[in-house]
């Protein structure tokens with residue numbers, strides 16, 4: 265419970281979608297819609313759209329995030345982007361540990377932890393993704409998996425810095441599949457994660473932490489998911505690519 269102690273945030277994760285001109289159109293469409301939201305509004309966009317997004321959202325309630333960040337400050341890491349490069353541009357958030365990065369790009373709990381620490385040290389707010397695969401849910405080890413991922417990600421992170429982390433619970437089997445966790449399943453795991461944070465830090469940090477659900481959240485199922493006591497908004501893939509759909513989610517999270 266204690267939902268009033270934390271902010272609900274709807275964050276779009278555009279993934280590898282939208283060219284710059286397409287991004288401009290979407291953001292312009294989104295601005296008047298987002299204006300009415302009382303929840304937090306974040307759009308996490310591909311690197312090539314960050315500058316455009318920061319520019320176009322200046323003076324609005326839309327915050328901009330990146331979809332990943334490297335853990336070193338600089339150096340010979342071809343193709344990577346540092347936290348300082350992001351903050352200098354005016355980027356405020358970064359997604360870390362998304363299951364697509366864990367599945368396809370060799371991301372591990374160790375590299376997630378290193379990225380989290382680097383991002384927080386640079387002043388970014390982190391959207392940390394955790395979640396189980398279908399086989400893990402079927403084996404009954406969902407809680408073990410998310411606990412391990414959560415504890416690993418917070419290794420060496422101070423209580424003060426932990427306040428700049430949002431957790432997104434994204435069951436891998438629900439991402440882009442149209443299969444949503446039931447509202448009860450989502451709440452159960454978000455609540456479990458809050459308990460893990462309370463054990464790692466304390467109840468105040470856990471009560472104040474925004475814990476989102478992500479995985480096929482859309483205008484049809486959002487109301488039920490967002491009404492759950494431990495679900496504080498969502499990390500949205502497909503439905504963040506259409507301004508009207510994203511708008512419905514903002515409306516529901518603002519209730």
Ligand code: 13P
Nearest residue numbers: 277439440479480501502
């Ligand atoms: P979908 O909303 O497309 O299922 O994606 C969820 C997600 O992975 C957000 O990070």
